[in-house]
Amino acid sequence: xxxxxxxxxxxxxxxxxIDFLVRAxxxxxxxxxxxEGRAIxxxxxxxxxxxxxxxxxxxxxxxxLQKPPRDxxxxxxxxxxxxxxxxxxHHARAVAAGAKVVMPLEDKGYGGRGYGCLDPEGHLxxxxxxxxxx
Numbered sequence: 001x002x003x004x005x006x007x008x009x010x011x012x013x014x015x016x017x018i019d020f021l022v023r024a025x026x027x028x029x030x031x032x033x034x035x036e037g038r039a040i041x042x043x044x045x046x047x048x049x050x051x052x053x054x055x056x057x058x059x060x061x062x063x064x065l066q067k068p069p070r071d072x073x074x075x076x077x078x079x080x081x082x083x084x085x086x087x088x089x090h091h092a093r094a095v096a097a098g099a100k101v102v103m104p105l106e107d108k109g110y111g112g113r114g115y116g117c118l119d120p121e122g123h124l125x126x127x128x129x130x131x132x133x134x
Contacts, residue, residue: 004051006050006051006052006053007052007053007078007080008052008053008054008066009052009053009054009066009068009123010054010055010056010057010058010062010063010066010067010068011040011054011055011056011057011068011121011123012056012057012068012070012121013038013056013121014038014039014040014043014054014055014056014057015038015040016120017054017119017120017121018032018040018043018045018054020097020098020119020120021045021052021119022045023097024093024094024096024097024098024099024119025047025082025090025093025094025099025125025127026047026090026093027045027046027047027052028045028046028047029043029044029045030044030045030046030051031043031044032044035056038056039055039056039058040054040055040056041055041056042055043055047082050082052080057071068121068122068123069121069122069123069124070121070122074122076122076123076124079116079123079124079125079126080125080126081126081127081128082125082126082127082128083128083129083130083131084127084128084129085129086129087105087112087113087114087115087127087128087129088105088113090127091105091115091127094117094127098120099117099118099119099125100117100118101115101116101117102116102117102118102124103115103116103117103126108128108130110130111130112128112129112130112131113128113129113130114126114127114128114129114130115127115128
């Protein structure tokens with residue numbers, strides 16, 4: 001079986017993050033494991049054949065190693081690039097859902113068209129038509 005890479009993230013309000021990621025970016029809920037109160041122990045969201053995993057920020061083993069952006073001064077140390085078939089349509093959907101565009105939608109010098117945005121908790125996402133595998 002070939003290797004698969006699945007970004008993982010922590011959110012303070014994971015249920016709201018899941019709703020946003022579905023509405024704004026087109027993810028689908030594959031699995032959501034609720035915890036106490038509004039906590040999410042584990043969630044798997046898919047986009048085509050790809051997946052991200054996320055959960056609620058917590059003071060646990062992973063939480064001591066991985067934090068939401070606001071807990072580390074509002075910056076990200078990594079971000080995801082997602083290949084989409086139509087960057088303009090995806091951009092319009094994300095903006096309508098409240099994504100904050102931080103890198104404008106434009107043709108890229110290396111090929112393709114894309115943009116960068118922040119979700120409501122400050123995770124940085126890149127979406128574009130450039131597919132380095134093609």
